[in-house]
Amino acid sequence: MSRSLAGWRIALVALAVVLFAWLVLAPWPQGFEAVFGRKKVFLNAVLNGITLGGLYFLVASGFTLIFGLMRNVNLAHGSLYLVGGYVAYETVEATGSWLLSFVAAFLVTAFLGLLLQWFIFRRMEGQDLRQTLVTIGISIVAADVMLWLWGGGFYQIAAPAALGGATQLPLISSVKSNGDTVWLTYPIVRLVIFAASVVLGVAMWLVLNRTRLGMMVRAGVDDRDMLSAIAVRVPILFMLVFAFGAGLAGVAGVVGGTFQSLAPGEDSRFLLVSLIVVIVGGMGSIPGAALGALIIGLAEQLGSVYAPTYAVALTFLIMVAVLAFRPQGLMGRA
């Protein structure tokens, strides 16, 4: 009984994969295009969803890392994102180097993370409600300070010229009436950023699962007291992880400021995104954050093309569905 059920499942998944591969790779027949719109639109929406997922993953992975290890609910995570973006903008203005701006943003937000952990979270360990309220307060103050420093205008971080413009992908966009194949063109900067977030995600997973440091972190998640009993300095470990998670938010700010823009209000938007991604993916799980980010990114982009009015509601519907059927998140531990 259960074997045949599993067989069915595998068959269904395989069918979905083949169907998706066909949608992406094959040129669409005429009648199909008439019903579902142009293939170019579909391909772009899928790719955009995946690359947007990359950005969401960067923000949410820091959030989930901090939560997973320390059970700290850091609702100032969005503020760190925005600070990182602004710092990167200033760095690019001053030095002209986009890559350097990643370093600057990471260092500044990591340092702010250290301060947060040292002055705030260390003092209220395990008190969720107090942490929540204090970090909401901090995010409000931070939003006003940033409004004071940078104003309400829109900032756009300039990507290097080499990353500007679009490139051709080996994906068929359409076939012209004379038989010529039109290949899909796609912005280079989004591809680069997506590749970078994949590399970072894999690296984080490897560090967590294959190194001594990762072992200590995982041990800290499971039993903090036992870990300190075997002579690991847990407070320092916590500070490092917090700084790293905060730094990731800053790096995400650079990415977001490059392919979108920075403005007041972005902080709360990205806090909301990280919350949704983490709820869908499962609190504290890095693969969960990746899966959640991918789902939310795809939902937003496909929604914006095929159901623009309901695009916003779609992400919340997904969240509600996950909460209803799998409250611990798709990859979360019960």
Place this chain on the structure above:
Amino acid sequence: MMRTSVSAAVLLASLLASGSAMAETIKLGFLATLEGPLTALGEDGKRGFDIALKQLGNKMAGKDVEVVYASSDATPDSALRAARKLVEQDGVDILIGPLSGDEGIALKEYSKSHPDKTFVNGVASAMEATVVDPSPNFFRFNEDAAQWMAGVGEYVYKEKGYRRIATLAEDYSFPYTQVYGIVMGFCRSGGEVVDRQWVPLGTKDFSSVIANLPDDVDAIFVGLGGADAVNFLTQYQQAGGDAKLIGGTILVDQTVLSSKGEAKQALIGTPTGGPQADDWNDPKWQEWVKLYQDSYPAEARFPTPSLSATAYYVNVMAVNQALEAVGGDLSDGQAKFREALAKVEVAAPNGKITLDENRQAIGSTFITEVVEGPEGNLINKMVSVVHGVRQGGGMSIDKLKEIGMPSRDTPECKTEY
């Protein structure tokens, strides 16, 4: 007993004294979007408002002016909340605001529940606010968004030779009204609007929307504003987009033209219509630009005032003119003041403004094109101006109602309406 009645009398007297002192000040409420996607417009509106008050020495009709500021985020409920606080809690006499289309419609309705206060619209410009059940104490000294687009459809048809266009705009009343304006003009000329796309206000990632833009059209009308406009332009450039654009009024306003980064370069050559042209040589306009520039250091303002700075400046000036006319008399539920306000003729920096019978502005519309200005910044260069533009462009209010209020697919694309 004696003591208590004496102290009660003293208390009463002091209350009366403070009451009469209150009558000597005029309490103004300011409301604009100081948060959310239209923050840049709200901030510049505040600059225009403050400049006007400073110019008046913080006095109107010899009385001191006290200001209470409030902020909304372009959603009608946030505007309503802020207006309630200003009117019911702070007790302002006159409220100047809000900034965004849907907010304007909400406050028009709200103003009916406080008939003894006066509401002067900030720069919200959905058509509906002064057409459908207009409120007797709601005044609008800016043209609606379709008035801003008057002549643009004809211009791009004749001068640019566009025959087929598509539109992309945010999904609420202000962009509806802008699209209404351009569709009317363009279709009357004989052009065809093949596709209308709507995205939620506050959309950040436009890349899929961009891929979905039709490529068999001569130009695309983009009715986005604030952060949405900047995000769209950035991603449009990254995607290698090169279609001709027609700008919505706030797509090519100084709020976007002065944004940091390269995105705005895509706008050079973009035609639009609106209530002002950055390089108009009229002395009153030049004077206003100079006043604006002198009032704030260069890094704390735009190179030239945005339309929301101009609108809020004009609003304060209009209120002041009416108050002067009645000697600052706000008694009798402000009846005299409102009567004067409806008749005010404002010699505004962007052309003379008067009100029609629905208390809606009759003003000037400028057709402009984006060019690189003398200091390397982008400006809206004047192409032409028409004065005395009325709401509905000469159509009666009944006719406007027959066509229907601007919406996702109103008006249809026809040569006759």
